[in-house]
Amino acid sequence: MKAKVYVALKPSILDPQGKTITGALHALGYDAVREVRQGKYFELDIDAASVDQARSLAREMADRLLSNPVIESYRVEVG
Amino acid sequence: MRFAVVVFPGSNCDHDAQYALSSALGQEAELVWHKARDLGGADAVVLPGGFSYGDYLRCGAIARFSPIMTRVREFAAAGGPVIGICNGFQVLLEAGLLPGGMRRNRDLKFICEHVHLRVEATDTPFTRQAAAGQVLRMPIAHGEGNYYADPETLRTLADDRRIVFRYAAPDGSLDERWNVNGSTAAIAGICNRERNVVGLMPHPERACEAAVGSTDGRVVFESAVAALAACAPVAEVT
Helix, strand or coil: CEEEEEEEECCCCCCHHHHHHHHHHHHCCCCCCCCCCCEEEEEEECCCCCHHHHHHHHHHHHHHHHCCCCCEEEEEEEC | CEEEEEECCCECCHHHHHHHHHHHCCCEEEEEECCCCCCCCCCEEEECCECHHHHCCCCCCCHHHCCHHHHHHHHHHCCCCEEEECHHHHHHHHCCCCCCEEECCCCCCCEEEEEEEEECCCCCCCCCCCCCCCEEEEEEEECCCEEECCHHHHHHHHHCCCEEEEEECCCCCCCHHHCCCCCHHHEEEEECCCCCEEEECCCHHHCCEHHHCECCCHHHHHHHHHHHHHHCCCCCCC
């Protein structure tokens, strides 16, 4: 079963990379872009019996390793 | 005293630490592979700088699961002195042995230069020989040393005087322009609640001999030696 995990810095935390990318997009003329937040994306192929089980495993992995809960938040999509 | 210097795949300041401790400070220092079963009877543990696991995922995120970290955790819980330098500090944060996290440096640059640190707390095994407010000059070399703590954690750190080092001006004054990487409250190093686990981004092991530009790092290790000597068992009186 495929699970997707999206990890990004919490909204309260300054994202210097996103800020730099925002500046670069503005330099290209994309003034419509207000803000860019950069994150990480993981594709997990999980051996699970159900969508719920895959989701709960993906969440556990995101809590323990894929994200650092001190500075990052994540979102899981399954299926 | 006997120091264990942990070697993760990608550590690159392990030999610097071993050299500083043995040649410059005259102590025993053993390199301990991260898959080792024990710390070899060490009196103190050094988690050195470098790029453990290539800094993949997040700095220190994978090293924290190395087998030796179970022993380091037990050693720390028993009150043993542990110091994490640079990547070692990042490992301690990821392992939850110290609070907070690391972000990319404010200006996104890898910074490799000498900085000045103000000693904020002298009641740790790694600063007890320093004077409060003493300014130490030593190098930093990191891309992700922008320490972050949320407001509540920061308040706890401040209330418990667990901020051990701050980036400062050469005269010891604090000003945001000397906060080289943008760290919360210019924090360069902190300790745990029990004060035996210290993490810092600067490299004291690279500042132990005049030939490399500074000897200010010596006080960190001399403090550890003094702390261990102070709690060493006294010879039995018959």
